[in-house]
Amino acid sequence: MPTKTSPLIKKIEAVVPLQTDERDFIAELERDRRTVSARTDLVKQGEKYPGVGILHSGWAIRYKSLSDGRRQIVNFLLPGDAFGLFANLFELSDHSVATLTDASLSVFSPDLVAEMYRKHPKLAAAFAWFSAREEAIIAERATGLGQRTAFERMAHMLLELLKRLEVVSLANDNKFELPVTQEILADTLGLSLVHANRTMRKLRESGLIEIEGQNIFLRDVRALADVADFDDLYLYLQRMSKQAVKRFSEAV
Amino acid sequence: MPTKTSPLIKKIEAVVPLQTDERDFIAELERDRRTVSARTDLVKQGEKYPGVGILHSGWAIRYKSLSDGRRQIVNFLLPGDAFGLFANLFELSDHSVATLTDASLSVFSPDLVAEMYRKHPKLAAAFAWFSAREEAIIAERATGLGQRTAFERMAHMLLELLKRLEVVSLANDNKFELPVTQEILADTLGLSLVHANRTMRKLRESGLIEIEGQNIFLRDVRALADVADFDDLYLYLQRMSKQAVKRFSEAV
DNA sequence: GTCTTCTATTCACATTTGTTAAGGAGCAGC
DNA sequence: GCTGCTCCTTAACAAATGTGAATAGAAGAC
Numbered sequence: 158m159p160t161k162t163s164p165l166i167k168k169i170e171a172v173v174p175l176q177t178d179e180r181d182f183i184a185e186l187e188r189d190r191r192t193v194s195a196r197t198d199l200v201k202q203g204e205k206y207p208g209v210g211i212l213h214s215g216w217a218i219r220y221k222s223l224s225d226g227r228r229q230i231v232n233f234l235l236p237g238d239a240f241g242l243f244a245n246l247f248e249l250s251d252h253s254v255a256t257l258t259d260a261s262l263s264v265f266s267p268d269l270v271a272e273m274y275r276k277h278p279k280l281a282a283a284f285a286w287f288s289a290r291e292e293a294i295i296a297e298r299a300t301g302l303g304q305r306t307a308f309e310r311m312a313h314m315l316l317e318l319l320k321r322l323e324v325v326s327l328a329n330d331n332k333f334e335l336p337v338t339q340e341i342l343a344d345t346l347g348l349s350l351v352h353a354n355r356t357m358r359k360l361r362e363s364g365l366i367e368i369e370g371q372n373i374f375l376r377d378v379r380a381l382a383d384v385a386d387f388d389d390l391y392l393y394l395q396r397m398s399k400q401a402v403k404r405f406s407e408a409v
Numbered sequence: 410m411p412t413k414t415s416p417l418i419k420k421i422e423a424v425v426p427l428q429t430d431e432r433d434f435i436a437e438l439e440r441d442r443r444t445v446s447a448r449t450d451l452v453k454q455g456e457k458y459p460g461v462g463i464l465h466s467g468w469a470i471r472y473k474s475l476s477d478g479r480r481q482i483v484n485f486l487l488p489g490d491a492f493g494l495f496a497n498l499f500e501l502s503d504h505s506v507a508t509l510t511d512a513s514l515s516v517f518s519p520d521l522v523a524e525m526y527r528k529h530p531k532l533a534a535a536f537a538w539f540s541a542r543e544e545a546i547i548a549e550r551a552t553g554l555g556q557r558t559a560f561e562r563m564a565h566m567l568l569e570l571l572k573r574l575e576v577v578s579l580a581n582d583n584k585f586e587l588p589v590t591q592e593i594l595a596d597t598l599g600l601s602l603v604h605a606n607r608t609m610r611k612l613r614e615s616g617l618i619e620i621e622g623q624n625i626f627l628r629d630v631r632a633l634a635d636v637a638d639f640d641d642l643y644l645y646l647q648r649m650s651k652q653a654v655k656r657f658s659e660a661v
Numbered sequence: 662g663t664c665t666t667c668t669a670t671t672c673a674c675a676t677t678t679g680t681t682a683a684g685g686a687g688c689a690g691c
Numbered sequence: 692g693c694t695g696c697t698c699c700t701t702a703a704c705a706a707a708t709g710t711g712a713a714t715a716g717a718a719g720a721c
Binding site: 306307348349350351352355 | 677680681
């Protein structure tokens with residue numbers, strides 16, 4: 158039964174319930190899997206998209222580089238997340254994607270996405286939803302980078318990861334694995350490595366979080382949310398309205 | 410002939426050439442116009458989308474607010490830009506949209522967008538392109554907020570505005586109107602008002618730009634691009650490939 | 662026209678964050 | 692068990708940016 162419970166399917170069904178043929182189509186997309194080791198580039202800024210991909214296990218990042226080496230991590234890719242969806246439209250990518258850990262993923266032709274849109278409007282709706290959510294997540298990151306302090310940003314990011322991991326059953330009881338170096342955190346939050354470390358320490362010292370190796374425990378989610386001014390509206394975790402599904406079914 | 414040369418049509422035709430029926434459909438969308446005065450909220454964070462809108466003239470911003478009043482301007486809306494496209498999917502908006510200047514715009518039901526997708530795949534492709542570009546712009550803004558200095562950010566933003574305004578014939582000879590207070594610039598760049606002012610002054614003093622009232626002249630675009638590490642790939646200003654158009658035509 | 666309110670500008674000073682440097686813990690390879 | 696990595700941690704100091712306050716010109720209200 159690994160198919161039925163794949164992270165992608167969990168993610169989709171959190172938004173719109175699927176029927177058997179739709180689940181089968183996803184299973185088909187996901188059938189062909191590759192294993193990739195940590196720190197492998199999957200998409201390179203300025204180069205062609207290799208196709209559309211789905212991450213099954215492991216973590217990856219989407220990032221942009223400046224010519225002098227500075228880089229901004231724009232988003233995390235967690236199990237169930239897709240990348241390169243714009244391969245459909247754009248020739249070249251303006252960002253890179255790289256694995257942080259060993260990972261398992263499927264890559265396929267954009268034509269398959271087009272086929273999905275044609276045959277399975279509900280899936281199309283779900284993917285549109287994910288694209289829109291991706292944009293919302295990036296906008297929220299920009300907001301944090303522009304307006305929040307280092308402390309607030311760190312707290313906010315941890316809460317976001319918690320919420321997103323819960324959807325794919327990778328977080329429980331406010332605990333999850335965070336397979337990420339502090340350098341990655343720094344480049345995500347727009348901080349220097351040293352300051353990222355300082356900030357983490359403050360979070361630990363204030364009793365809001367607890368860290369043991371790669372495992373993190375958000376001890377007081379309420380307080381963290383308060384500190385970070387975290388409002389999960391932007392993650393659009395609710396179910397899609399019937400009306401929206403209908404609009405897609407008719408449109409396509 | 411105001412229809413044919415509307416900013417939206419210019420924007421679309423920069424990406425994919427249109428036929429008469431497609432232009433007519435856009436003209437139909439744009440027929441019903443409203444005039445709105447400066448500093449009017451068009452979409453409110455946490456509330457329902459009023460619909461989908463197209464801006465014909467004037468400037469607006471898309472922004473996110475924190476509960477203590479801080480706000481991040483996530484993107485500028487220039488003539489020809491759309492807002493609220495996600496009204497299709499999401500019930501509530503995670504961001505606000507407000508005019509900066511007096512503006513003229515059209516608002517219509519998401520159902521019309523669905524109809525467009527059904528009847529005019531080329532237009533659907535163009536709108537998908539714009540959505541993807543919007544995300545790319547926000548990702549680039551996040552990159553600037555996280556990695557670039559105030560000086561670099563300011564230079565980068567001015568170059569972005571120049572490029573985007575050129576598409577809709579609102580910039581010529583590296584000059585354009587910038588109907589924006591320094592407070593707006595500050596909230597866009599994640600700076601304090603005072604620092605935004607300081608940064609502007611440095612740009613003026615270094616001879617890179619010239620300002621007279623609301624008119625700005627980028628005296629040395631090459632040098633600005635160098636300072637800002639500006640690469641316009643993320644604006645995806647090229648024409649859509651035939652293959653991509655085809656994929657859309659078949660998909661929908 | 663006069664009065665108010667915005668907006669731009671600058672100063673002096675406070676704070677956050679970055680930089681450089683160094684040491685230590687953990688782990689893979691030998 | 693050593694050696695060389697990578698990653699975490701901390702300290703001292705430097706630089707960038709924020710804050711509060713004051714002034715002046717410009718624009719809008721009446």
